[in-house]
Amino acid sequence: MKINIKYNTGKIIGFAVLLLGAMGCSDFLEEQDPSNLQPESFYTTATHAESAIAAVYADARFVGNGAGIFSSNWQFLLAPTGTTTTETAQNSDLNNLYSLSYDANTLHVRNWWRGIYKVIANANLVLENVPGIDMDEAQRDKILGEARFLRAWAYFYAVRIWGDVPLITLPQSATSEDFFPERSSQQEVYSLIVTDLTEAEGAGLPWTDESGRVSQAAVKTLLAKVYLTMAGEPLNETARYADAAAKAKEVIDNAGPIRLFDSYLEVHDETLNNMGEHIFSLQYNDLVASNPMGNMFPNFQPVTYRGPSGTGSTIPQIDFYDSFDDTDLRKQNREGWFYTSYFENGSGELFDLGKPYIFKHFNVIANGTQGVEGTAKDNLNLPIFRYAEVLLIYAEAENEANGPGQAAYDALKAIRDRAQLDTPALASFDKQTFREAVWTERWHELCFELKIWFDMVRLKKVYNSTTGAFDDFVGHVNLNSDQALQEKHLLFPLPEQEIINNPGLTQNPGY
Template identity: 55%
Template sequence: MKYNIKQLHTLFLMALLVLGTGCKKFLEENDPSNLSPDTYYTLPEHAEAAVAAAYAQTRFIGNGAGIFVANFSMLEVVTGTARTETGQNSDLNNLIGLQYNGDNLLVRNWWNGLYSVIAQTNLVLDKVPAISPMNEARKAQILGEARFLRAWAYFYLVRLYGDVPLVTVPQQANSPDFLPTRTSSEEIYNLIVDDLTQAENAGLPWKDETGRASRAAVSSLLSKVYLTMAGFPLNKGASHYALARDKALDVITNSGISLFATYNDLHNVARENQEEHIFQIQYLATIAGNPMQQLLLPNFKNVSAWSDEIGSTVPTVQFYNSYEPGDLRAKDREGFFYTSYYDGGSGALKQLNAPYIYKHFDVVAHGTSGVPGTTQSDMNWPQIRYADVLLIYAEAQNRADGSPNAQAYSALNSIRSRAQIPTLSGLSQTAFEEAVWRERWHELCYEGITWFDMVRLRKVYNETTNGFDNFVGHRFPDNPSIALAEKHLLFPLPTAELRNNPNLTPQNPGY
């Protein structure tokens, strides 16, 4: 099922109509068409519409960033596991070459997109509590959803840019902190933890197959936050590995969440918001279709009902070849990649002579053997998947307790068993940890996760050695002439933001 944004937009319009045709005498000098946050948030429907708008803002991840690129690509091409087949976008090329600065459009779009989510959730948290009459249980849930989304946005921001402005109330041009200074990363994390802790106690259902935030999503995100806090740059260590372990275990031992039996279910529209999918960004073709399908296709190799096949973000051959022999995730059109597809999406099978991303491939939209595609994609975009929670638990338990226990092996081996590769046993703490890291690279690729693992671990997977190099100095096999530097641990603040708000200075080191 989909989170029905269309219905809530209808409620939004109904609310405007109510405000514009109320019981006040029309001669009163009070223009009802000039709505403001102070006059709008008066009905329960307004609360529903407001939180729907916050969910809608998360779709900035799939928005365009100039010719042939969407924002999601920023987190992939800097990992060394992705490249591009089109060279027209200089911002994307600069990211691939690690030559970006604060003028980069994708760097700016991530900043603006995340703060737009925060701005909307701040409105919800500020205005919805006063709406009366309203069902108090539903009100608490809406506030919990808003806190989850605000934490989700700040978690991206603090990992991307480090110290960032902490804005928790709606802003106007005359607000005293309209030009805020940067807040320490530790304080940002404190806000994230507080928001998620309150969201856990907001009465949300354990699972929600409509696409709303659920308690499982909240606890899963909190486990990821604690795991990140345990590593760089905060280095909270054992205490936060233990917190991550316990939150992940809560999700694992609860009900209704499991790995899909097949990888094809990961990109089956009928299985969205279910089982392995704990939280996703929602798309529906009749409202807001998934805009990333054409971008991930091979560059004009005629494998889809769509005519515009971009090849904007595709796997590197070195990463594709790093999977273990027999790993189902690397099997053509069964795992995460495809190396052949049907002519025009529905004709004869043909070889492509390179790997492409199948994990996000919408078969219905593109077409399949004998079945033309619709060129209309309802496919959601993953944010939290159960496989991630299992690997969080395995890593955190091993670090918190000094060695892997049986449940950590079970978590790790459930990922490997589905991939049809041998299970592991009898490893040292270090060997087990690196085994978990390898699974994170191979299981969670192209989901906007790998870059953040690189930063928190200060390590990068080496496809040639099957080991891990230090972040600083690592060279990507696909581009060995350049190396990761200390400055790349953070992205630069957008130049336009520094220009508009001098209180944001200094710029991040190295930019």
């Protein structure tokens, strides 16, 4: 982006010089052109700083962008988990993700690389240029804290997806010494992530932020998740379990307005965006970008105001749906994460869908509900961190650090209580059984939120939907495709075009 700006404005300046020189306006040429959008002239006011950080937030929405016919980028982290399947199968890249036959040319892989590094690039511009702006110090510190969070968030995806990745911390141009960066070790990447988040903690951010901007609670939640991940594969820094527990406990002990919603319907109620359980989300508004989860609609069934529509390219794998206890409220029709019937055209007569579909991201305000037509404006956010995950991070990390104690038990029980599930007494658990109880709740509570794949990798374990046990990652058969996971699947391939363009990059094993 920086290169294009300079190139284009350079051509404009050259043309202006020729034109005005012929007119003899030498005095005017000594004036500074206020319309020149070069970094040196742009980053001069508080408004510029706010615009720059807004661009980073906007870039983060790449997660919801399209990835070819009947597919979106977010399916990249769902299809390989075995928890979903498709009833259209018309996108070859998506089919390859489902069948574990994806490669370095798979569109979703390319889109995630480009999306992640665009967030990083624009965050780097903020961190490089905003400190020099003469503006309110507290406002500047908050913007820098937000940029550090968003850069850490992007690198956290990158290091878990590809392992060793290029570590870029300064704005790049064709003249940069590291224009062809090599891959940095995962330890180096995690070191930057932790440093960024630690500095963001001290940036004076509000505890919560109903506008959807980064908050102190969001920073601590991401840091707890980072520590939990570092404690698992491949780093195996087990001392980080205690760090994860401590950081999650800070959120729990200082929750304030943060709480578990009373019902699962509130999780996808657009009027509750950025409130209650929602700690951090990707922001969507129909005026700019509407919620991108439409690929979870059934295939050409009239469940919305649009009538028969939808693609059915992401539906629950039936064995995963069946793995929920029949009494689990999350399994109940139109009450939890699934629906098996809905109202014709969103607001008409109830009709049977023939199978379960994913209700977790269904916006009843936009699409309609019984007797109430939809607004046709899907302003529902895409959740990144919910308070439910904080409780599960704490329960898992505290158990790993100190065994199953009362506080860890209470965190797990809160999740199960809302699902209306009985929880065995604390005394009935040992460390291993409590560990697997928490893992099971992660699969059931956080499903369809782009988290399960990363649990599979850091644990090197996969929930077996038919047995309720946890299989080793390598050799586990995904029931949506009857294909077994291999060692190479612990990492995704780097996009082939990136390797062609950058001779400093190498490919992950097996691709």
